[in-house]
Amino acid sequence: MNLFSSKNKKIVKDPLMGENPISIHVLGICSALAITTKIDTAVVMTIAVVAVLSISNVVISLLRNNIPNKVRIIIQMSVVASLVIIADQVLKAYMYDMSKLLGVFLALIITNCIVLGRAEAFAMQNSPSKALLDGMGNGLGYGAILIAVAFFRELFGFGSIYGAQVFSDQIYSGGYENNGLMILSPGAFFILGLIVWAHRAYTKVIDKD
Amino acid sequence: MRSDLYTIAFTTIITVILGLGLSATADSLRERQVLNEELDIKKNILSVLGYKQETPWTNEEVQSLYDANINEIRIDEVGSIIDELGKNEDLSYTIYQSSENNKVTGYAIPIAGKGLWGTMYGYFAIEPDAETVKGITFYKHKETPGLGAEVDKDWFKNNFVGKKLTNKNGELVSIEVIKGYVSDTDPDAPHKVDGISGATITGTGLTTFLKSDLQKYEPYFAKVRSVNQIESL
Amino acid sequence: MQHYVNIIINSVFIENILLIYFLGMCSFLSISKKVETSIGLGLAVIFVLSITAPANWAINEYLLADGALSWAGLGHINLDFLQFIVFISVIAAMVQLVEMLMDRFSPALYVNLGIFLPLITVNCSILGTSLFLVEREYDLIESTVFGFGSGLGFFLAIVSLATVRKRMRYSNVPPTLRGVGMAMLLTGLISMAFLGFSGISL
Numbered sequence: 001m002n003l004f005s006s007k008n009k010k011i012v013k014d015p016l017m018g019e020n021p022i023s024i025h026v027l028g029i030c031s032a033l034a035i036t037t038k039i040d041t042a043v044v045m046t047i048a049v050v051a052v053l054s055i056s057n058v059v060i061s062l063l064r065n066n067i068p069n070k071v072r073i074i075i076q077m078s079v080v081a082s083l084v085i086i087a088d089q090v091l092k093a094y095m096y097d098m099s100k101l102l103g104v105f106l107a108l109i110i111t112n113c114i115v116l117g118r119a120e121a122f123a124m125q126n127s128p129s130k131a132l133l134d135g136m137g138n139g140l141g142y143g144a145i146l147i148a149v150a151f152f153r154e155l156f157g158f159g160s161i162y163g164a165q166v167f168s169d170q171i172y173s174g175g176y177e178n179n180g181l182m183i184l185s186p187g188a189f190f191i192l193g194l195i196v197w198a199h200r201a202y203t204k205v206i207d208k209d
Numbered sequence: 210m211r212s213d214l215y216t217i218a219f220t221t222i223i224t225v226i227l228g229l230g231l232s233a234t235a236d237s238l239r240e241r242q243v244l245n246e247e248l249d250i251k252k253n254i255l256s257v258l259g260y261k262q263e264t265p266w267t268n269e270e271v272q273s274l275y276d277a278n279i280n281e282i283r284i285d286e287v288g289s290i291i292d293e294l295g296k297n298e299d300l301s302y303t304i305y306q307s308s309e310n311n312k313v314t315g316y317a318i319p320i321a322g323k324g325l326w327g328t329m330y331g332y333f334a335i336e337p338d339a340e341t342v343k344g345i346t347f348y349k350h351k352e353t354p355g356l357g358a359e360v361d362k363d364w365f366k367n368n369f370v371g372k373k374l375t376n377k378n379g380e381l382v383s384i385e386v387i388k389g390y391v392s393d394t395d396p397d398a399p400h401k402v403d404g405i406s407g408a409t410i411t412g413t414g415l416t417t418f419l420k421s422d423l424q425k426y427e428p429y430f431a432k433v434r435s436v437n438q439i440e441s442l
Numbered sequence: 443m444q445h446y447v448n449i450i451i452n453s454v455f456i457e458n459i460l461l462i463y464f465l466g467m468c469s470f471l472s473i474s475k476k477v478e479t480s481i482g483l484g485l486a487v488i489f490v491l492s493i494t495a496p497a498n499w500a501i502n503e504y505l506l507a508d509g510a511l512s513w514a515g516l517g518h519i520n521l522d523f524l525q526f527i528v529f530i531s532v533i534a535a536m537v538q539l540v541e542m543l544m545d546r547f548s549p550a551l552y553v554n555l556g557i558f559l560p561l562i563t564v565n566c567s568i569l570g571t572s573l574f575l576v577e578r579e580y581d582l583i584e585s586t587v588f589g590f591g592s593g594l595g596f597f598l599a600i601v602s603l604a605t606v607r608k609r610m611r612y613s614n615v616p617p618t619l620r621g622v623g624m625a626m627l628l629t630g631l632i633s634m635a636f637l638g639f640s641g642i643s644l
Contacts, residue, residue, distance in 0.1 A: 033464035033467075034463050034464050034465075066219065068212065068215060068216040068219055068220075071216055071219075071220055074220075074531075074534065075223055077530060077531075077534065078223065078224070078227055078527060078531075079223075079227070081526050081530050081531075082227045082230065082231055082527060084526055085231055085234075085235075085523055085524070085526050085527060086230075086234050088526070089234050089235055089238045089242070089523060090234075090238065092238070092242045092245065093238040093241040093242050093245065096242075096245035096246075096248075096249060097249075103577070104570065104573035107525075107526045107569070107573055108465070108566050108569060108570055108573070110526055110530050110569060111530070111564050111566040111568075111569045111570075113468045113564060116564060181634075184637060185461060185462045185464065185633050185637075186630040186631070186633040186634040186637065187630075188464065188630075189626050189627065189630030189633055190626070190627060190630040192626050193619075193622075193623050193625075193626030193627040193629075194623075194627075196622050196623040197616075197618060197619045197623040200618040200623060201618040204618070205618070206617045206620065227527075231523060231524065231527075235523035325448075327578045327579055328579060
């Protein structure tokens with residue numbers, strides 16, 4: 001089967017736009033927001049989530065015909081938890097400063113509803129190659145929102161983008177000040193709320209509520 | 210029954226595989242992680258002693274800078290330098306001494322103690338005269354962001370620089386984090402720094418453990434001061 | 443005693459697990475549509491947190507942490523890399539246990555809280571609390587108090603959002619903002635109100 005058939009592209013693309021796991025299904029924001037004060041942490045978190053989600057999807061998909069139904073959730077969870085531990089260990093060994101910043105929030109990928117949700121809803125029914133694409137798509141969709149939130153929080157909170165100062169001293173001497181609220185938690189809620197609004201206005205998804 | 214057996218067998222196999230995989234990963238990466246932690250400590254010691262650089266340090270730079278300039282001295286409770294071996298570990302303290310061209314440029318000591326939410330860890334650096342503060346830094350704490358966590362910020366840390374640890378009689382008085390601002394007319398101003406508003410407990414905690422940590426090293430620094438005095442005469 | 447009160451005040455108001463650390467958001471947003479159910483979930487979270495926090499503390503202290511196995515003469519073994527997987531398994535097992543016990547001894551409570559229990563295993567606030575108490579080096583009593591306090595904080599946050607959302611039914615919110623988007627903005631406002639507590643000097 002062609003890996004880049006239109007159907008497969010759809011598997012990756014859907015979660016990025018129309019079916020975004022965060023803005024449409026409200027999944028997995030738990031671990032996401034606390035590390036979105038700076039773009040670089042959000043990027044590393046995205047990479048970790050994409051890696052864990054893709055690999056766990058593939059593993060679960062490979063095992064799908066053998067997993068006893070009774071214990072499937074706990075098996076899925078063990079696989080995910082093991083992958084997260086490996087990600088944490090690798091970060092500690094090769095990106096020590098970053099692992100200090102992410103702290104316990106990396107571990108919380110385990111309870112990130114997206115990872116278990118995709119394992120249960122997609123990987124249990126589909127072939128490994130599709131599961132891989134689904135994992136990547138959902139991971140990237142999640143990461144896109146994460147990085148978007150981080151972009152605004154860093155821009156308005158610190159006046160920088162990806163660590164590079166964008167607001168010059170002239171703007172500051174003209175009376176502009178960094179918005180401290182952005183760095184605090186309410187800033188994350190407001191920005192995420194607005195992003196969800198914009199995204200839904202674009203995709204025309206409406207909640208009954 | 211068959212399916213139960215299968216479930217147990219399957220679960221066992223998965224557990225064993227995951228367990229082996231995890232142990233192997235953890236074990237193979239452990240050495241690097243320990244090295245990272247050591248480098249992080251060294252980086253903190255270098256920075257509290259005033260080593261600065263525009264670009265972030267690479268691991269090799271930290272290692273070579275540390276090896277070239279920092280000398281670890283172990284002292285016992287009466288301030289005598291001891292060998293690392295053959296002494297009771299609990300009663301020995303480590304001083305990190307920086308020197309350039311065989312001239313001492315500063316001393317750093319580890320400090321740790323209770324803040325509001327947990328133990329704060331850091332380093333405290335003293336000038337070669339053993340009475341003037343060279344710097345302070347924290348590498349691990351759990352204080353409230355925006356309040357107690359300000360201990361980590363430059364404005365707070367810079368307040369320590371240049372303060373005096375000893376009074377006119379050469380006795381250790383340490384540095385006190387006060388509530389509010391230090392007034393210029395206060396005769397004790399050299400021993401006080403501005404507190405962080407809204408974080409009184411963090412400040413008093415810091416005052417307490419800084420003093421008790423300094424007292425441990427006082428026998429050694431008292432000797433340094435008397436040697437300095439003789440040399441200056 | 444005052445120390446424990448401080449831990450509770452901190453975990454409920456100042457470092458609210460949900461409003462400051464964003465943990466437990468998934469169930470928070472999906473359950474907060476009705477006040478009754480949000481109270482049910484909140485109580486279940488308090489209950490489970492008060493049990494899992496000390497349990498995970500003990501497991502970390504005597505089995506996983508560096509040198510923790512020294513009581514068995516195996517002090518050189520460091521199992522702390524197993525922390526995450528063991529914690530989540532303990533949480534899953536505890537939740538299951540609580541569910542069974544509740545079903546057996548208090549059917550009335552089971553009817554009210556039982557349906558929320560399966561949701562709780564994957565609630566980030568539970569695992570998050572266990573990880574925080576290790577990071578903050580709490581002892582047994584502090585851990586229990588912290589677990590209870592975090593649960594209480596979650597309860598308070600979810601019930602306040604549910605009551606506010608109830609009111610929102612009468613307002614004219616743009617259609618695409620309804621639901622999650624609006625809930626987020628409201629949570630932001632509640633979170634901002636909670637920030638006012640951070641001025642408390644303990």
